[in-house]
Amino acid sequence: GEDVEQSLFLSVREGDSSVINCTYTDSSSTYLYWYKQEPGAGLQLLTYIFSNMDMKQDQRLTVLLNKKDKHLSLRIADTQTGDSAIYFCAEFPTDKLIFGTGTRLQVFP
Amino acid sequence: GAVVSQHPSRVICKSGTSVKIECRSLDFQATTMFWYRQFPKQSLMLMATSNEGSKATYEQGVEKDKFLINHASLTLSTLTVTSAHPEDSSFYICSARGGLAGDEQFFGPGTRLTVL
Numbered sequence: 657g658e659d660v661e662q663s664l665f666l667s668v669r670e671g672d673s674s675v676i677n678c679t680y681t682d683s684s685s686t687y688l689y690w691y692k693q694e695p696g697a698g699l700q701l702l703t704y705i706f707s708n709m710d711m712k713q714d715q716r717l718t719v720l721l722n723k724k725d726k727h728l729s730l731r732i733a734d735t736q737t738g739d740s741a742i743y744f745c746a747e748f749p750t751d752k753l754i755f756g757t758g759t760r761l762q763v764f765p
Numbered sequence: 766g767a768v769v770s771q772h773p774s775r776v777i778c779k780s781g782t783s784v785k786i787e788c789r790s791l792d793f794q795a796t797t798m799f800w801y802r803q804f805p806k807q808s809l810m811l812m813a814t815s816n817e818g819s820k821a822t823y824e825q826g827v828e829k830d831k832f833l834i835n836h837a838s839l840t841l842s843t844l845t846v847t848s849a850h851p852e853d854s855s856f857y858i859c860s861a862r863g864g865l866a867g868d869e870q871f872f873g874p875g876t877r878l879t880v881l
Contacts, residue, residue, distance in 0.1 A: 664806075691872075698769075698858050698872035699809070744808065752799070753870065755808045 660747055660756035667762045674732040676759045678745035683726060685747040690719065690730045693742045693758070702730070702743075737763045767793045769861050771873035778849055779881055786844045786876045788859030794839035796863030799870065800832075803856040815842055839864070849880045 660680045668674045680688070686707050691699040705712045705719045705728070712719045718731040728745050740763045745756040768791040778784050788798060797816050801809040813829075815821040815836035823829045831853075833845040842861075846853050856877050860870040 696875070696877070698771075698874045699860075700872070701869065752811055752814065757808045758806075760806075 660745060660754055662743075662745060662756040662759045664757065665760050665762070667764065668735050670735060670737055670763055670765050672735055674730075674735045674739070674761055674763075676730045676732075676743050676745075676761065678728040678730075678756050680726050680728065680745070680747045680754075680756075682747055682749035682754070683723065685749045687748050688719075688721060688728050689746040689748070689753070690717075690728075691744045691746060691755075693744065695741075699744065732761075735761075735763050737765070739763055767791075767861075767869075767871045769795075769859065769871045769873040771857075771859055771876050773876060774874060775877045775879075777879045777881065780850055781848055783845055783847045784849055784878060786846075786857055786859075786878075788842045788844070788861065788873050790840050790861040790863075790871070793861075794864035795842070795861035796839065797861070798836055798842040799860045800834060800842075800844050801858045801860070803858060803875075805856075809858060812844075846878065849878070851880045854878055854880045 662678050687704050689704040690702045692702050703714050716733045720729045742758045742760050744758045746753045770789045772787045800812045803809050812827045813821045813823045815834050821834040836842040858875040860872040862870045
């Protein structure tokens with residue numbers, strides 16, 4: 657199957673860490689991605705992780721990959737109001753991206 | 766990163782009319798372009814993949830005669846929604862990859878279509 661699932665909503669206080677979770681089904685994906693979508697806009701690639709890695713850190717972003725459980729997470733440190741958006745994980749098993757259901761992150765002061 | 770534009774950003778049309786949406790790669794040659802549809806509070810659904818100079822490959826359940834895709838050049842793809850109906854109202858997003866941009870897909874800002 658090609659189901660990629662995420663929790664729908666996450667609310668955090670400014671300055672706290674956010675953790676967005678994703679489960680995927682196709683273990684053949686070479687890369688797994690995180691995209692950000694601001695209101696009324698297209699998608700922006702935030703970061704990605706190669707499937708043979710467990711963790712990748714990129715400034716405030718940390719991606720953790722558990723291949724055994726097919727679980728991917730995105731941690732945003734020191735979350736800011738500008739981080740409020742919808743976050744999509746995506747797998748790339750063949751020649752097309754399969755997007756998750758999206759997690760709406762709301763950051764409050 | 767590479768830039769992909771879409772035009773128009775927003776369009777309102779009457780039921781039964783056709784609407785054309787353009788997707789352009791501004792600073793790279795896009796050998797492949799993708800068209801997605803996004804319903805409110807939902808994920809992106811891939812509609813079709815087009816390679817320059819060849820016919821688009823449509824995903825299952827997407828009507829090729831209703832959603833006409835043309836990828837005539839390495840920088841331009843168009844999606845025409847023919848005889849649009851209110852249920853076609855949605856957010857349409859294109860993405861492009863290829864050339865010096867490598868394997869990464871770059872997304873356009875999207876087009877909001879409202880059919881009255």
